[in-house]
Amino acid sequence: MDKSPIAKWIEANSGKETFGNALRELVSYACAEWIRRSGGGLLPPEEALSRVLLAHACDGPLDEWLEDPAAHSGEIAAFCESLKSRPLPAELAGDAPSVLDLRGVACPRNAVRSRLVMAGYPCGKVLEIWLDNGSPIENVPASLVADGHKVLNREKKADYWVLKVVKPDNKE
Secondary structure, eight states, X not given: OOOOHHXXXXXXXXXXXXXXXXXXXXXXXXXXXXXXXTTSOOOOHHHHHHHHHHHTOSSXXXXXXXXXXXXXXXXXXXXXXXXXXXXXXXXXXXXOOSEEEOTTOOTTHHHHHHHHHHHHSOTTOEEEEEEOTTHHHHHHHXXXXXXXXXXXEEEEOSSSEEEEEEOOSSOX
């Protein structure tokens, strides 16, 4: 059976130093093309990836794959190939979701996922991030601030925290 163009590209580039970053870009562009082709609009690749992560529109743990893309190149290739024929979920057709529920997501995955989402989240739009008590509420805000985002509010609910974060129009 012939290999897909993505599988051939992965095989040809897997030993290169920039391979992990290139795989992240590949996923971002595949998500942007999926949304565009399905009538969801033309989005920058980072924003498309952010929306896919927010909508949980992947059959697997995309955020986990993107933590160590080289180790998950096969899953990433299959995901990107599947987007060529997969229908667009309703969650991806409108505006970007405004809530990222990370309750039950272990550290440091919650920080990684929030950073991936915020990297492509629209400037000036507030994202609500739901976090567990303990290290998530201690570590996630700090990682977002380190990336230049502004934490507007932290509010304690019954058994979790609501963090309101915005990506400024111009990072200083």
